[in-house]
Amino acid sequence: MSRREIFFASPQNFKGDIVTLVDDELHHLTRVLHHKVGDRITIVDGAGVAAVDSEIIAIDRDGARARILKKVRRYGEPYVHLTLAQAVPKGSRFDWLIEKATEIGASEFMPLLCERGEVEAGTGKLERWRRLALAAMKQSCRSFCPVINAPLSFEAMCQQGRNYQLRLLAHEGNDDTLRPPIATPPPRRVLLAIGPEGGFTDNELQRAKDGNFQLMSLGPRRLRAETAGIVAITKLLTLFGQL
Numbered sequence: 001m002s003r004r005e006i007f008f009a010s011p012q013n014f015k016g017d018i019v020t021l022v023d024d025e026l027h028h029l030t031r032v033l034h035h036k037v038g039d040r041i042t043i044v045d046g047a048g049v050a051a052v053d054s055e056i057i058a059i060d061r062d063g064a065r066a067r068i069l070k071k072v073r074r075y076g077e078p079y080v081h082l083t084l085a086q087a088v089p090k091g092s093r094f095d096w097l098i099e100k101a102t103e104i105g106a107s108e109f110m111p112l113l114c115e116r117g118e119v120e121a122g123t124g125k126l127e128r129w130r131r132l133a134l135a136a137m138k139q140s141c142r143s144f145c146p147v148i149n150a151p152l153s154f155e156a157m158c159q160q161g162r163n164y165q166l167r168l169l170a171h172e173g174n175d176d177t178l179r180p181p182i183a184t185p186p187p188r189r190v191l192l193a194i195g196p197e198g199g200f201t202d203n204e205l206q207r208a209k210d211g212n213f214q215l216m217s218l219g220p221r222r223l224r225a226e227t228a229g230i231v232a233i234t235k236l237l238t239l240f241g242q243l
């Protein structure tokens, strides 16, 4: 079966077996894709629920209503909630990272402010990143829109570590390569930290060790920060059998 076009409606627009598409999604449905009453589409709520099969029953200027024929929870979602804590690289590289990491299966982002960090993220960027994550969720047929946190300090990230079963920090020049089995049952929540181009400082490394972070190697080559993020996510999801 070919995949249906995927649309987004927030959870409050899911009422019983009726979903209403509004704003950009309405525009996309009617003006761009010229859908009509009777067409079948997939609608995700960004919180992990998908109306994988729904039929458009009414379209007017304010909204399009669709009746849900089949609903699936955790549609397109990996078993593990993977959070990528990463120093924000210069320019548009973080945009690229959010898009690609969302496609691969990351569920949360923590823009990190490191001692050797390069840029501080303004609030405008945060809104753009959230829009990019939403678009990438739809594009990659997921139902959960990755959470993009406000930028936080390395210390605050370490404290968040207690909400995760596995805490990893990618660091060049160590031999600790993760091999399966990592843990049985596999962890549900994994926090993964990637440093800035200048790398983590000794102080940060020590702090992470104190916080029970495990060092992780990504091989003998030095990767650009955003490449390291993508490689680490791919490696982890592969180890967990999720790719």
Ligand code: SAH
Pocket: 169, 170, 171, 172, 173, 193, 194, 195, 196, 197, 198, 199, 200, 216, 217, 218, 219, 220, 221, 222, 223, 224, 225, 228
């Ligand atoms: N000059 C820096 C390199 C930073 S590369 C240094 O000496 O550490 C940016 C980030 O990508 C690193 O902080 C690390 O988190 C990750 N990274 C890059 N290559 C890696 C590798 N081969 N193994 C593990 N992590 C790596």
